[in-house]
Amino acid sequence: MPTSSTSHVASAVPCPVVESLDAILPEEPLLMMGAGPVPIPxxxxxxxxxxxxxxxxxxxxxxxxxxxxxxxxxxxxxxxxxxxxxxxxxxxxxxxxxxxxxxxxxxxxxxxxxxxxxxxxxxxxxxxxxxxxxxxxxxxxxxxxxxxxxxxxxxxxxxxxxxxxxxxxxxxxxxxxxxxxxxxxxxxxxxxxxxxxxxxxxxxxxxxxxxxxxxxxxxxxxxxxxxxxxxxxxxxxxxxxxxxxxxxxxxxxxxxxxxxxxxxxxxxxxxxxxxxxxxxxxxxETLEKRFARHLKCSQALQQGVTALGLQLYAPQACRLNSVVGIEVPGGLSPADVCSHISRQHQVEISGSFGLPIVRIGQMGEQCREHNLFRTVHALGRTMVDLGVKVDLPAGVAALERGLSGGR
Missing domain, CATH: 3.40.640.10 (Type I PLP-dependent aspartate aminotransferase-like (Major domain))
Structure with a gap:
């Protein structure tokens, strides 16, 4: 039987030693370009x-x-x-x-x-x-x-x-x-x-x-x-x-x-x-302007991805602009792509529940031109690093045309 409060404390669960968030989080914050959550203003x-x-x-x-x-x-x-x-x-x-x-x-x-x-x-x-x-x-x-x-x-x-x-x-x-x-x-x-x-x-x-x-x-x-x-x-x-x-x-x-x-x-x-x-x-911003921004940015992103030489997952007629699905080239898994782009380029994108795709979000603060250029470049470099032949200059140029109103 315990004879004092000291012996009772000694038998309790020990106080853990843990890392601070500063030690856990990456030195450079990840750009959240997956299916959510998104960057916040x-x-x-x-x-x-x-x-x-x-x-x-x-x-x-x-x-x-x-x-x-x-x-x-x-x-x-x-x-x-x-x-x-x-x-x-x-x-x-x-x-x-x-x-x-x-x-x-x-x-x-x-x-x-x-x-x-x-x-x-x-x-x-x-x-x-x-x-x-x-x-x-x-x-x-x-x-x-x-x-x-x-x-x-x-x-x-x-x-x-x-x-x-x-x-x-x-x-x-x-x-x-x-x-x-x-x-x-x-x-x-x-x-x-x-x-x-x-x-x-x-x-x-x-x-x-x-x-x-x-x-x-x-x-x-x-x-x-x-x-x-x-x-x-x-x-x-x-x-x-x-x-x-x-x-x-x-x-x-x-x-x-x-x-x-x-x-x-x-x-x-x-x-x-x-x-x-x-x-x-x-x-x-107003809904009208917000809808227009999302449409322009998502379509420009899709043009950039296609010009890289990658395939979009959903047919154009029923393709969701808010989250863009991209087929992962043969020989790679979505996890390969997501882990590499995060680790090497500090851009976070998403896989999807067993489907052979990665997903890039176009929601709210994701729909900013600087985010798109960084993401398309990071995706292209990731593919090159993983042995997939893509045309990175063409992808970035197509993104630029889409954002500036060209096709």
Whole structure:
């Protein structure tokens, strides 16, 4: 038996000796050009260092402005905009778990990894999920979607605007929503990588729930996200008879903080302040100019990559501009390319869930000319170093032409 507090302390877990972040992080910061997170502007970084009372008057003003700016970015007049203390996947789960429950008929249009995740979340809350499987590097035809809706009679249809896993753009989104609405179904859209990078009009297109993460097009920090519900979706949230099994993600409880200035849990105030500044910068630029910047930069990047002699993964008709997929030449793995470009050139790009591709993001602060020149040069040099024959001068020249308006 211990006879003193000293002997008790001696048997406890020993205090570890660990390295500081300065010792762990690379001497030169990595340029984040993958599928997210993305570089953040100075105003966002500064806001993320501030802590305020999560229930004070200042926070009420911040929240009010966040909702006002978010309505512009979502293109909705709906009152029901909420923040989520979690990644885009948490916002996705908030949408699913509040609108679907035991026995709810859900149709999941599956283009890849992230669209399938919505179906999995539906199954976990007991919904009857049917999946429309779409071939890789393709979108489903509207006729097939209409036929599937008629057969399955879903109460909810889930779809992703930009499937980042295989870089496919669901360009039929507006028409898909119209088909679902005509059949009486609510529509949930994953816009994690596309919100503020390309047009999405929640009200005009008849979408009932849109989710996004902070760390992609908005150029905010990871871990704080946004969701918007239509009036019809909110009526379903409030009309459910069984409580949501997810307490933190219960939209009715979240309403108390986001709309009634009351307590739900301690909000991630620094992250909300960062999100405020990110949204403010979007509004200052305007959506129209932001869409044009993203389109120009992404197309110039694609021209540069093609001129190097590499192949883009998704066909042009359904190619996502927000995240560009590039086929890895034979004999190499995505990990080979990603590790070399990071280690030798301090540029971070992404692999993708087993596909033979690497991905370069074009979201928010990634879409800057100096980032593109550095990335194309680093990608070309990486290929040369790994024994792949590419035309690096042609790639850089094509990028320059694309950015200056040439072809």
């Amino acid at each position: 100075a105003a966002v970084a500064k806001a993320n260092t501030i802590v305020i009372n999560h229930l004070g008057g200042t926070m009420v003003k911040v929240i009010t402005q966040v909702k006002t700016m978010a309505r512009y970015v979502f293109q909705t007049r709906s009152k029901w905009v909420l923040g989520v203390a979690g990644p885009g996947s948490a916002a996705m789960e908030m949408a699913i778990s509040n609108l679907a429950w035991e026995g709810t008929r859900v149709l999941c249009i599956k283009n890849g990894f992230f669209s399938d995740r919505m179906g999995e979340m539906g199954r976990r809350v007991g919904a009857r999920v049917s999946t429309l499987e779409v071939a890789d590097r393709a979108v489903a035809s509207l006729d097939l979607i209409a036929e599937t809706i008629r057969r399955e009679r879903p109460e909810i249809v889930t779809v992703v605007q930009g499937e980042t896993s295989n870089t496919v753009w669901n360009y039929h989104l507006k028409d898909i929503a119209a088909l679902a609405k005509a059949a009486g179904a609510l529509v949930i859209v994953d816009a994690v990588c596309t919100l503020s990078t390309m047009p999405l009009e929640m009200d005009a297109w008849g979408i009932d729930a849109v989710i996004t993460g902070g760390q992609k097009g908005l150029s905010s920090i990871p871990g704080v996200s946004l969701i918007a519900f239509s009036d019809a979706a909110w009526a379903r949230v409030k009309g459910r008879t069984a409580p949501n099994a997810h307490w933190c993600l219960d939209a009715s409880l979240a309403e108390n903080f986001w709309h009634n200035a009351g307590y739900h849990y301690t909000a991630p105030v620094s992250g909300v302040l960062a999100l405020h500044e990110a949204l403010r910068l979007v509004c200052a």
